[in-house]
Amino acid sequence: MNYLLQQAINAMSLGGEYALLALGLAIVFSVMGLVNFAHGDLITVGGYAMFLVATWLGLTNPALLLPVGVFSVVLFAMFLERVAFKPVRGAPPTTGMLMAFGVSILIQNLALLFVGTRPKPVPTMDFLMTNIAIGSVLVPVVQILETVVTVVAIMLLVVFLRRTTIGMAMRAAARDVATVRLMGVRADRVVAAAFAISGLLAGLAAIFIMARRGAVDPFMGFTPVLKAFVAAVIGGFGSLPGAVIGGFALGIAEVTLQVMLPEYMAGFRDAFIFTAVGVLLLVRPQGILGQRPDFGEKS
Amino acid sequence: MTIPKRALVGALVLALCIVVVGLLVATFAAPYHQRLFFTFLINLIAVVGLQVFMGNSDITHFGHVGFMGISAYVVAILATPIAVKRTALAAAPFGLSTVEVSPLLAVAIAVLITLAVAFLVGLMMVRQTGVPAAIATLAFLVVVHVVLVNWVDLTRGPRAFYGIPVKATLGWAVAAAAFAIVLARVFRDSKWGLQLRASSEDLAAASAVGVRVRKLRFAAWMLSAFLMSIAGALFALFVGTIGPKSFYFDLTFLTLAMLILGGMHSVTGSVLGCVIVSVGVEVMRYLESGPNVAGLDLPEAFGLTGFFLGLIIVLSMTFRPSGLTGADEVDDFWHRRRLRRADVEVA
Numbered sequence: 104m105n106y107l108l109q110q111a112i113n114a115m116s117l118g119g120e121y122a123l124l125a126l127g128l129a130i131v132f133s134v135m136g137l138v139n140f141a142h143g144d145l146i147t148v149g150g151y152a153m154f155l156v157a158t159w160l161g162l163t164n165p166a167l168l169l170p171v172g173v174f175s176v177v178l179f180a181m182f183l184e185r186v187a188f189k190p191v192r193g194a195p196p197t198t199g200m201l202m203a204f205g206v207s208i209l210i211q212n213l214a215l216l217f218v219g220t221r222p223k224p225v226p227t228m229d230f231l232m233t234n235i236a237i238g239s240v241l242v243p244v245v246q247i248l249e250t251v252v253t254v255v256a257i258m259l260l261v262v263f264l265r266r267t268t269i270g271m272a273m274r275a276a277a278r279d280v281a282t283v284r285l286m287g288v289r290a291d292r293v294v295a296a297a298f299a300i301s302g303l304l305a306g307l308a309a310i311f312i313m314a315r316r317g318a319v320d321p322f323m324g325f326t327p328v329l330k331a332f333v334a335a336v337i338g339g340f341g342s343l344p345g346a347v348i349g350g351f352a353l354g355i356a357e358v359t360l361q362v363m364l365p366e367y368m369a370g371f372r373d374a375f376i377f378t379a380v381g382v383l384l385l386v387r388p389q390g391i392l393g394q395r396p397d398f399g400e401k402s
Numbered sequence: 403m404t405i406p407k408r409a410l411v412g413a414l415v416l417a418l419c420i421v422v423v424g425l426l427v428a429t430f431a432a433p434y435h436q437r438l439f440f441t442f443l444i445n446l447i448a449v450v451g452l453q454v455f456m457g458n459s460d461i462t463h464f465g466h467v468g469f470m471g472i473s474a475y476v477v478a479i480l481a482t483p484i485a486v487k488r489t490a491l492a493a494a495p496f497g498l499s500t501v502e503v504s505p506l507l508a509v510a511i512a513v514l515i516t517l518a519v520a521f522l523v524g525l526m527m528v529r530q531t532g533v534p535a536a537i538a539t540l541a542f543l544v545v546v547h548v549v550l551v552n553w554v555d556l557t558r559g560p561r562a563f564y565g566i567p568v569k570a571t572l573g574w575a576v577a578a579a580a581f582a583i584v585l586a587r588v589f590r591d592s593k594w595g596l597q598l599r600a601s602s603e604d605l606a607a608a609s610a611v612g613v614r615v616r617k618l619r620f621a622a623w624m625l626s627a628f629l630m631s632i633a634g635a636l637f638a639l640f641v642g643t644i645g646p647k648s649f650y651f652d653l654t655f656l657t658l659a660m661l662i663l664g665g666m667h668s669v670t671g672s673v674l675g676c677v678i679v680s681v682g683v684e685v686m687r688y689l690e691s692g693p694n695v696a697g698l699d700l701p702e703a704f705g706l707t708g709f710f711l712g713l714i715i716v717l718s719m720t721f722r723p724s725g726l727t728g729a730d731e732v733d734d735f736w737h738r739r740r741l742r743r744a745d746v747e748v749a
Contacts, residue, residue, distance in 0.1 A: 132533070138533050187716070190719075190720045191719060191720070191723075194719075194723060196532055197460060198723040200533065200536060201462065201658075201662060201715060201719055202715070202716060202719040202720070204658075204715060205712050205713075205715030205716040205718075205719060206712070206716060207712075208655055208708055208709075208711060208712030209709060209712035209713060209716060211705075211708065212705040212707075212709040212712055213705070213709065214705075215704060215705030215708065215709075216704065216705040216706065216709060219704075220704065321705075329541070329544065332537045332540070333537065333541060336533075336534045336537050340534050340537075370551065371548060373544060373545070373548050374544075374545045374548040374552075377541040377542075377544060377545045378545060381523070381526045381538065381541070382526075384526055384529070384530060384534065384538065385525065385526045388530055388534070
C-alpha cells in the first residue's frame with residue numbers, strides 16, 4: 104500500500120512536469136502554429152541563469168534564486184520570439200519547426216562553447232529535497248510541490264484564458280488570427296503573451312528539474328522536450344486540455360513500466376512507451392482529444 | 403512509366419560528376435583525403451535518401467539515421483569474423499556468435515531487415531501528417547538508439563562494435579552514390595513523385611483528382627529507408643568500428659543541415675548542400691582543435707561544428723526557406739537559359 108502511494112506520487116509529479124512542458128508547447132503552437140523545438144533549451148537557459156547568479160553574485164538564497172530562474176526563462180522565451188521566430192511567422196509549419204530546431208542546436212552549442220561540456224552545479228534548494236511524512240510514507244517535498252504547482256498553474260491558466268482580454272484573444276487566435284486582428288487586437292501582443300506563458304511554465308518545470316538533478320549541462324533540455332512532444336501528440340497536438348492529459352498519461356505510463364519491468368529490461372522503458380504511442384496513433388491518428396481537420400480548414 | 407528525358411539527362415550529369423570526381427580522388431588524392439571523400443559519399447547517399455521522403459512528401463524526417471543504424475548493426479553482427487565475435491559478442495542471442503557470412507550477403511540481409519522495420523513503422527507514419535508525423539520520426543530515432551544501447555548481448559551496448567571487415571572500396575561507394583542520385587531523381591520526376599509533390603502542396607486538390615496519397619507516401623518512405631540502409635551498410639564496412647552514437651543526433655543534424663541548405667525539394671540541391679556543408683564542417687573541425695592560423699594562436703573551441711550547423715539551418719530558414727536551389731534541378735537551369743536565349747533571338 105505504502106509502496107503504491109509512493110509510486111502514485113512519483114507518477115503525478117513526473118506527469119506534472121511533462122504537462123507543464125507540453126502545455127507550453129501547445130500554447131505556442133495553437134497561437135502561431137510553431138513547433139518550438141527550442142522549448143527544452145529554455146530549461147537549460149534557466150539552469151545556467153541560476154548557476155551564473157549563484158557563482159558570480161553569490162546569491163544562494165532560494166527566495167531570490169527561484170524567481171531568477173523562472174524570470175530568466177520568461178525573458179529568454181520572449182527574446183527568442185523577437186529575434187528568431189518573428190521572421191518565420193506565417194511561414195509553412197515545416198519552416199518554423201526547422202527554424203526552432205536550428206535555434207535549439209545553436210543554444211546547445213553556444214553553451215558548449217562558452218560554458219563547457221561539464222555539468223555545472225546549481226545550488227540545491229535544500230528545503231525542496233527534505234522529506235515529509237504522509238502517514239507512514241516519506242515523500243520528498245519537491246514531488247508534492249511539483250504536483251501542487253502544476254495543478255495551480257493550470258487553474259490560473261484556465262482563468263487567464265477565459266477571463267482576460269488577452270487570454271480570450273489568444274483563444275480566438277488559435278482559431279483565426281486574421282479575424283482577431285480585424286477586431287483590433289495586435290498580433291504581436293498575442294504572440295508575445297503566448298511565449299511569455301510558455302516561458303513561465305517552462306521556468307516552473309526548470310526549477311523542479313534543477314532541484315532533482317542539481318546540475319546543468321548543455322544537452323539536458325532534449326529529453327524533457329521530447330517527452331513533452333510525445334505527451335502533446337498523445338493528447339492531440341495543439342489542444343491544451345490534451346497536453347495536460349497527455350502529460351499525466353505519459354508520467355503514469357513511465358512510472359508503471361518502471362515498476363513492472365524486470366531489471367534487465369528497465370533500459371528499454373522509453374522504447375516500449377514510444378512504440379505504444381505509435382500503436383495508439385495507428386488507431387487514433389489525431390490523439391486522444393485532437394480533432395481531424397477537415398479539408399480546407401487550417402490544420 | 404515515362405520519365406521526362408530532361409530529368410534523366412540531369413540525373414546522369416549529376417551522377418557523372420560524382421564518378422569523375424571519384425576517379426580523380428582515387429588516382430591523385432592522399433589516403434587521408436580519400437577517407438574524407440568516402441565519408442562525403444556516405445553522407446551524400448544519406449542526404450539523397452532523406453530527400454526522397456522529405457522533399458517529395460514535405461514531412462520532416464528526423465529518424466532517417468535510425469535506418470542507417472539498423473542496417474550498419476546488422477552488417478556488423480553478420481559479417482564480423484567468428485574469431486572476433488567469440489570474445490566481443492560471446493552471449494549473442496540466436497547463436498549469432500557462431501555465424502559469419504560474406505560482406506555482400508550481410509549487406510543484402512541488412513537491407514531486407516531495414517526494409518522490414520521501415521514497413522512496420524511506415525504503416526503508422528502514412529496515417530500522420532505534419533507535426534505529429536515529424537515527432538513520430540524523432541521518437542523512432544530514440545527507440546532505435548535505446549534498443550542499440552540496451553540490447554547489450556546483441557550490439558555490445560554503448561561500447562564500440564569493432565572488428566567489422568573493412569571491405570568497402572571507393573569504387574563501390576561511388577557507384578552507390580551515383581545509383582542513389584539517379585534513383586532519387588527518377589522517383590521525383592516519375593508519375594508517382596509528381597503526384598506526391600502535388601499532394602504535399604495541396605492535399606485536398608490532389609486527393610480530389612484521385613492521387614492515392616497514403617500509398618505514395620509509403621512508397622517514398624520505403625525508398626528512402628532503402629537508400630539509408632545502403633548508406634549504413636557502407637558506413638559499417640568502411641569504418642570497421644561503430645557505436646550507437648554514430649547514428650544519433652550528430653549525424654541527424656549534419657544530414658538535415660545539408661539537405662536544408664541545398665534545398666530539400668531538389669536532388670541537385672541536396673548534392674550541392676552536401677558539398678558545401680562537408681567543406682564547411684572540415685574547416686570548422688580544423689578551427690575547433692585550436693590551430694595556429696597566420697601566427698594567431700586560436701583557442702580550442704569545442705562546439706564550433708554544431709554551432710555552424712545550427713547557424714546554417716537558422717540562416718536558411720530566415721533568408722531562403724526553400725534552400726539554395728529551391729525546387730530547381732540542374733537541368734532546369736539550362737532549360738531556362740536556353741529559353742531566355744530563344745526569347746532574345748525571336749526579339
